[in-house]
Structures are given as C-alpha cells and as structure tokens.
Amino acid sequence: MKDAYIVQSIRTPGCKQNRGLFKETRPEELLSFILKTAVEKTDGLKPDDLEDVMVGCAFPEGEQGLNIGRVAAKMAGFPDHVSGATVNRFCSSGLEAIALASARVQMGWSDITIGAGVESMTFVPMGGNAPRPHPEYSATNPEMYISMGITAENVANRYNVSREDQDKFAAASQNKAVRARDNGLFTEIIPTPAYKYEKQEDGTYKKIEFIVEHDDGIRASTPEGLAKLGAVFAAGGSVTAANSSQTTDGAAATIVASKEKCDELGLKPIAKLISYTTIGCRSDEMGVGPRYAIPKVLKQAGMTYDQIDIFEINEAFASQALYCIRELGLEKSMDKINIHGGAIALGHPLGCTGAKLTATCLANLKEVKGKYGIVAMCIGGGMGAAAIFEMV
Numbered sequence: 001m002k003d004a005y006i007v008q009s010i011r012t013p014g015c016k017q018n019r020g021l022f023k024e025t026r027p028e029e030l031l032s033f034i035l036k037t038a039v040e041k042t043d044g045l046k047p048d049d050l051e052d053v054m055v056g057c058a059f060p061e062g063e064q065g066l067n068i069g070r071v072a073a074k075m076a077g078f079p080d081h082v083s084g085a086t087v088n089r090f091c092s093s094g095l096e097a098i099a100l101a102s103a104r105v106q107m108g109w110s111d112i113t114i115g116a117g118v119e120s121m122t123f124v125p126m127g128g129n130a131p132r133p134h135p136e137y138s139a140t141n142p143e144m145y146i147s148m149g150i151t152a153e154n155v156a157n158r159y160n161v162s163r164e165d166q167d168k169f170a171a172a173s174q175n176k177a178v179r180a181r182d183n184g185l186f187t188e189i190i191p192t193p194a195y196k197y198e199k200q201e202d203g204t205y206k207k208i209e210f211i212v213e214h215d216d217g218i219r220a221s222t223p224e225g226l227a228k229l230g231a232v233f234a235a236g237g238s239v240t241a242a243n244s245s246q247t248t249d250g251a252a253a254t255i256v257a258s259k260e261k262c263d264e265l266g267l268k269p270i271a272k273l274i275s276y277t278t279i280g281c282r283s284d285e286m287g288v289g290p291r292y293a294i295p296k297v298l299k300q301a302g303m304t305y306d307q308i309d310i311f312e313i314n315e316a317f318a319s320q321a322l323y324c325i326r327e328l329g330l331e332k333s334m335d336k337i338n339i340h341g342g343a344i345a346l347g348h349p350l351g352c353t354g355a356k357l358t359a360t361c362l363a364n365l366k367e368v369k370g371k372y373g374i375v376a377m378c379i380g381g382g383m384g385a386a387a388i389f390e391m392v
C-alpha cells in the first residue's frame, strides 16, 4: 500500500441554521470557496494537479444536490479533468470522504484527491425537503426514522446521564470555545465570503457581501444558566437547546496526496490517516456509536488510548458524548477531548462535520505538539465512525 499524506486541512466557520451569517449563502459557494482556498494555500499545488473531489453531504438534495462534488469542483475553477462525487453516511460523511480519498491514494488509484464536506442546514433541513419513510417498514420499525433528539433522551435515560451532567458538559464546551476564539486558536478556520440580500427603498434587493471569521453560535454559558432551559424533544426530558449540537451551515476540505506527488511538487505532508472504521448499533440509541467505533479503530491500528493526544468526539448531544466518554474510561482524559469545544458550541453541519473535525483535530495536534488524534462521531440510523490521524 502507498503512503497517503494530508497536505492541507481547513474549514469555514460554522454558522447557525436560519439565523446565522451563512443563512443566505448557498452551499455550493461555501464548498467551492473552501476547495479553491485549500489548493491556493498549498504551496506547489495547482488545480491542474488534482484528480478528484469527494464530498460528504448528509442531505444531498435541493441546492446541495445534483452531485455537489462535481458542481463545486467546477465552481472552484478546477479544470474539466477533475472529477467529483458526493458521499453520504449522514454525520460521518465528511470523514468518509477523507477516508475514501486516502484509500484511493493508498491503492495507487489516484495521486491527489480532495476529501471534503458541506452542509447548509438552512437550505436543506435535517430530514430533507421531502422525507418519505417506507410506509410498511416505518410502521414496524419507527426507530429508524425517529428524531435524533429522542435517541439522545434514550441514551440519557437508559445509561443514567443526568440533566445536571449534560448541562455541565455543554457549558464547558461553550466556555472552551469562547477561550479558543478569543485567543485565536481556531487556526483551521478560513475567513469566508458570505452574502445577504437587503431590501431597498424602491422594493428591489441588493446583494451585500461580507466576510465571516468566526463560528457564530458560541456563547459563554454556566451550568446554572443552562439548567433553566426546558427540554425540547420530550416532555419531562433532559435534552435542551443548549445541551444539543447546533444545527449549522459550513464546509471543510482536506487534500490527500501520494508520497511520489508530494516529492514531485514539493508538497509538505502534515499528517496521514492511519485507520478508519464504522460500526452499527441500535437505531434508537444511535449516540452510543463512538463507544464501539473508537475501540474498534484502535484495535485495527494496534494502538492504545494512552497514545492518543487529541480526541475530537462529535457532540451531537451532551448525553451521548458523555456516555461514550464514560464507557471508554476517558473521563480522566478530558484535557485531551474537544479541547476547543465541540458541536454544542461550534455547530454540527451534518455531512461537513467529519471533514470539519479532521481540520480541527490536525490544528489541535499541531497546537499541543501531539502525534496521534482520533476523530469520532455517532451517526443517524444507528452507527459510529472513528479515524486515527498521525502527524508527520
């Protein structure tokens, strides 16, 4: 197998669905911007050198349909020979795209491939614009289609994750993010162009362009403040707007190249994907996924927990993230987990998340001078995914 090196990994900020700064910016633009910028920022690389763009998207329809991988590659100005695909494994789609890009390079089927992710939850909400569950199957298996919030309630109830602990975890995520933003630690973020349409006095609309520099859902929080919020998914439940991930718009990209191509173009390797895995679990408690995916990927790689310097465990909900951390015996390692906050503060743009967390993981490994990082998440339908990256 060939060596596949990551030579670039960046993301846009994450902005709140419907209310955030990207609410009028189309997903193709977020994605094509980050693809183009990833190439421009990589010394020695030109669009002509690229072969393929693999894009994770959890609801690839509407504005992010029609194979957004190919559409965005063209919009980024990449030449005709750069092909494009869209990959869907719900919340791990972006990680799946990076794993596929790496696998192609490792197999010798490509020399340079981009693995990316995009989701505008404003343009295409979770569930899609026209969900059509199978009528007979959904009648007997409703758990395949239930709200993700209910799966989070199930995890909290079945495994005794208290409301108090969820709120403490959520406030910590927010406060870590405040600190990181204020200290300029989100080095993986690229200030991203956005636009909005403002109504003029004569009734016409004017396009106003501006730059977004930060994740816009970060807010300093206290557990006591969060304790005042009501449950949003189940009466008498414990899952609230503040201890759930935010629904978000964003895009991210990672460029993977063979050793030969790095040598030829003088590209500087940053990291490599050591191992990637997915695993299924019960649909009605999909949040437990990382509890199974993380040990599986470590075993696959012949590695142990103490070798890992940074964990990016997606905070779909505080209940499931906390459950997985506890079951994996990682409570003693909180200083290595989501060190600059997670999706509760920074947002969870579904299909983009795996690509976004990869960029964050590599930036955080660089910051702490660490060697190995894990990116993991739970996945709707009942799955977990995990990947190990090594800095080189």
Ligand SMILES: CC(C)(COP(=O)(O)OP(=O)(O)OC[C@H]1O[C@@H](n2cnc3c(N)ncnc32)[C@H](O)[C@@H]1OP(=O)(O)O)[C@@H](O)C(=O)NCCC(=O)NCCS
Residues within 6 Å of the ligand: 091, 148, 149, 174, 219, 220, 221, 225, 226, 229, 232, 240, 241, 242, 244, 245, 246, 247, 316, 348, 378, 379, 380
């Ligand atoms: C939970 C959910 C429904 C909340 O949606 P929302 O109402 O748009 O959430 P908001 O972030 O706007 O918060 C609503 C209100 O809660 C309160 N709130 C939220 N976070 C808060 C915080 N950290 N501190 C204080 N108040 C907070 C505020 O009153 C806020 O209103 P405001 O912003 O106008 O002050 C939505 O975020 C969601 O569906 N999350 C899960 C997504 C999901 O399932 N992803 C897939 C996982 S597999």
